[in-house]
Structure formats: C-alpha cells, structure tokens
Amino acid sequence: MKPVIVDARRLLCPMPVIRVQNRVKELPPGTRVEAICTDPGALNDIPAWCRINGHKLIETRTEDNEYIIVVEVGEDS
Amino acid sequence: MTRQRKAVALISGGLDSLLAAKVIQQQGIHVEGINFFTGFCVEGHTHAIRQKDRARPKRNNALWVAEQLGIKLHIIDIVEEYKDIVFNPKHGYGANLNPCLDCKIFMVKKAQEWMAENDFDFIITGEVVGQRPMSQRKDTMPVVARDSGAADRLVRPLSGQNLPATLPEREGWISRDRLYGFNGRSRKPQMALAEEFGLKDYAQPAGGCCFLTDAQYSVKLADLWRARGEKQYEMDDIMLLKVGRHLRPRPHFKVIISREEGEGNFLQGYRKQFVSLLTTSHAGPLALLDGAVNDDDIALAARLVARYSQGKQEDLVELTVTGLDGRQQQLSVKPLGADEIPQEWYI
Numbered sequence: 001m002k003p004v005i006v007d008a009r010r011l012l013c014p015m016p017v018i019r020v021q022n023r024v025k026e027l028p029p030g031t032r033v034e035a036i037c038t039d040p041g042a043l044n045d046i047p048a049w050c051r052i053n054g055h056k057l058i059e060t061r062t063e064d065n066e067y068i069i070v071v072e073v074g075e076d077s
Numbered sequence: 078m079t080r081q082r083k084a085v086a087l088i089s090g091g092l093d094s095l096l097a098a099k100v101i102q103q104q105g106i107h108v109e110g111i112n113f114f115t116g117f118c119v120e121g122h123t124h125a126i127r128q129k130d131r132a133r134p135k136r137n138n139a140l141w142v143a144e145q146l147g148i149k150l151h152i153i154d155i156v157e158e159y160k161d162i163v164f165n166p167k168h169g170y171g172a173n174l175n176p177c178l179d180c181k182i183f184m185v186k187k188a189q190e191w192m193a194e195n196d197f198d199f200i201i202t203g204e205v206v207g208q209r210p211m212s213q214r215k216d217t218m219p220v221v222a223r224d225s226g227a228a229d230r231l232v233r234p235l236s237g238q239n240l241p242a243t244l245p246e247r248e249g250w251i252s253r254d255r256l257y258g259f260n261g262r263s264r265k266p267q268m269a270l271a272e273e274f275g276l277k278d279y280a281q282p283a284g285g286c287c288f289l290t291d292a293q294y295s296v297k298l299a300d301l302w303r304a305r306g307e308k309q310y311e312m313d314d315i316m317l318l319k320v321g322r323h324l325r326p327r328p329h330f331k332v333i334i335s336r337e338e339g340e341g342n343f344l345q346g347y348r349k350q351f352v353s354l355l356t357t358s359h360a361g362p363l364a365l366l367d368g369a370v371n372d373d374d375i376a377l378a379a380r381l382v383a384r385y386s387q388g389k390q391e392d393l394v395e396l397t398v399t400g401l402d403g404r405q406q407q408l409s410v411k412p413l414g415a416d417e418i419p420q421e422w423y424i
C-alpha cells in the first residue's frame with residue numbers, strides 16, 4: 001500500500017510535527033505516512049513524537065535538501 | 078474500584094512545566110501533555126534557517142520534556158485564534174508586545190476544552206507565584222483560573238501550597254502535602270527539585286516562552302503594524318521578522334536583507350510573494366521588498382542592497398530585480414555610502 005504523503009516542505013518546527021500528528025489521527029493503525037520536510041529539525045522531532053505517542057518510525061532519509069520520514073500509525077492512537 | 082484520575086499538563090518545554098507534571102505523576106495520576114503553537118514560540122527557527130546551524134538542528138523542548146516524563150504530547154496549532162490575543166489583550170501588554178496574562182488565560186481555556194472533550198479531570202501548569210511580573214502574581218493567578226473557566230480544576234503543583242485548595246486536593250485525588258510552596262523569582266528551588274528528580278540538561282528560557290518578550294522582535298512587529306495601518310499579521314510575516322536585516326527607507330516599504338547563505342535560501346522561498354533583488358556582479362545577499370514599490374523605490378533599495386554586497390566599494394554593482402509576475406530586469410547602481418544609511422532606517 002502506498003504511504004499517505006504529508007507535504008511539510010518550507011514549514012518550520014513544530015509545524016511538520018503538527019501536520020503529521022493531525023493526519024495520523026485520521027488514519028487506522030498500520031497505515032504508513034511519509035512526511036517530506038525541509039527543516040532538518042524534523043529528523044529529531046518526528047521520531048521523538050513517534051516514540052512518545054506510540055507510533056513506529058520506519059525510516060528517515062535525506063534526498064537533496066529534503067528530509068523524508070516514514071512513520072507507521074500505532075495501535076494505541 | 079476508584080477511577081484512574083487524569084490530568085492534562087501545559088508543557089512549554091521549560092523546566093517549570095516539566096517539574097509540575099512530574100510532581101503530579103508521582104501522585105499516581107495519569108498525565109498527558111498539551112503544547113500550544115502560537116507562531117511566536119521560541120523554537121529552533123533561526124537555527125533551522127542559518128546555514129552554520131543546520132548541521133546540528135535543535136530539539137523541540139516540549140517533545141523532549143514529554144519524553145523525559147514518558148507521557149503523550151498533543152501539539153495544538155492556535156495560530157489563527159491567537160491573533161486576537163496579540164491584537165487586543167484585555168489585560169494589556171508586558172514590557173514588550175507580550176500579552177502574557179491574556180495568553181495564559183487563553184491557553185488554560187483551550188486546555189480546559191481539551192480536558193472536557195477527552196474526559197480528563199484537571200489541568201496542571203508550571204506557574205509559580207511571583208515568578209513573572211504579569212501572569213504569575215499572587216493577584217493574577219486567580220484571574221487565570223477564573224477567566225479561563227478552569228476554576229478549581231487548575232492545579233499549580235509548584236506553588237500549590239500558597240494557593241487555595243483545588244478540587245483535586247479536596248476530593249483527595251492528590252495530596253496537598255506533596256505539592257510545593259515555591260514563591261518569587263528565584264530559580265533555586267526548581268533547580269534543587271530537578272536535581273532531586275535526577276533531571277539534567279533541561280531548557281531554561283531566559284525572558285519567556287515566546288518571541289513577543291523579545292524587545293527587538295516587538296519593535297519589528299510594531300513597525301509592521303504601523304506600516305500597514307492596522308494590527309494584522311500572517312504566518313509568513315511573523316516568520317520573516319525572525320530572518321535577516323530589516324530596514325525601512327520609506328514609510329511604505331521595507332527591505333529584508335539576508336545575512337548569510339541559509340537566510341538567503343530561506344528568503345528564496347518567498348520570491349513569488351515579494352519583489353526581490355539579488356546582486357549579480359558581486360557576491361551579495363538576497364533581499365525582499367515588503368510594500369507596494371515603484372521604480373524609484375526599487376532603485377533606492379538596489380543601492381542599499383549593493384551596500385551589503387562584496388562590491389560595496391565599487392562604482393557600480395549589478396543586480397537582478399524579480400517582480401511579482403516573475404519578470405526580471407537588470408539594474409546597475411552605485412552602492413550607498415555608509416553615511417547615506419540613516420540610523421532610523423534600521424528596524
């Protein structure tokens with residue numbers, strides 16, 4: 001299944017986290033969300049947000065000047 | 078069986094809210110955090126923009142605090158609703174454009190709504206009597222409780238023993254004896270308690286939790302309102318106030334000049350919304366013109382921008398001007414001399 005894309009380019013912390021959080025709220029557990037960010041802070045913040053809220057971090061990668069963070073919606077959300 | 082009581086803690090990312098939540102957690106209460114994004118929050122924005130800092134991005138303190146506490150954190154975007162607080166604070170501004178008392182009332186009110194929707198029992202803040210000149214005084218802390226509607230469901234664990242008993246205390250959900258009686262501006266009791274909890278490496282914001290307590294930032298915001306003839310701002314405006322040098326050569330327009338590469342890249346993202354200038358004959362900054370400008374204004378701005386380029390001592394510097402429609406023209410100008418930039422232009 002294709003991940004749900006959250007375009008958080010040009011947004012600064014904590015907006016990328018808020019965008020991911022609000023999207024994840026609407027999705028069933030197991031769904032993958034791919035956030036595309038330009039603020040490097042998202043590389044720390046989205047994984048931290050996943051850890052504390054019970055979601056799974058699948059991967060983070062850097063492409064050109066963009067940071068891609070893939071998250072899987074947790075059971076207890 | 079008695080019901081597990083639940084509290085929502087306002088988490089700013091600073092030490093006080095961390096300690097307050099911890100104190101209540103230790104009394105067996107289920108705690109979750111709530112953090113409000115106003116647009117003015119002191120987060121790593123300048124850090125995220127500036128080139129030299131991008132390699133080691135800053136953490137978000139509210140998330141870090143939640144992780145220390147092992148609690149969930151809900152971050153809520155209140156940018157739009159918050160504008161009214163900034164424009165018309167019923168209780169006025171603090172030393173700068175910080176409407177702290179109205180801000181606190183608003184945040185506690187939002188937390189109270191969240192509490193009701195999510196079936197929580199009470200609210201925790203890290204407020205300390207006498208800690209801040211406006212919102213954390215013996216006479217204003219009850220105002221926050223009253224005007225927010227939270228009333229006796231608002232608990233300030235760090236100062237609880239100096240304040241009237243709250244509902245959770247009266248009901249025996251929490252014990253008043255295990256709250257604290259901190260008071261005044263000293264940070265020592267908080268630091269001692271942090272030590273007791275084994276907490277290190279916490280954030281200690283100096284002036285306050287947001288940019289509105291910053292004198293220079295407030296001057297720029299006031300200038301923006303004056304120039305527009307009304308108190309208004311959009312998210313882009315308040316972001317741009319954090320970036321670059323701001324100079325206002327004429328009442329109807331200002332020039333935002335990047336100070337280094339990272340800022341230049343950030344301003345690039347706004348080139349469709351503003352007339353922009355970039356020096357081409359010499360290395361130099363990217364600049365945006367905010368306001369309705371004519372050809373004379375652009376020529377003046379170009380001379381100013383040239384002043385900040387490597388060609389500032391030259392007779393002529395070339396620049397590309399990009400209009401709102403994307404059309405470009407070349408200009409060749411003499412950079413302004415240092416003595417031709419009046420001090421009043423700097424915002």
Ligand code: SF4
Nearest residue numbers: 176177180285286287
């Ligand atoms: S410093 Fe800013 S965020 Fe904190 S209470 Fe004052 S206005 Fe609100």
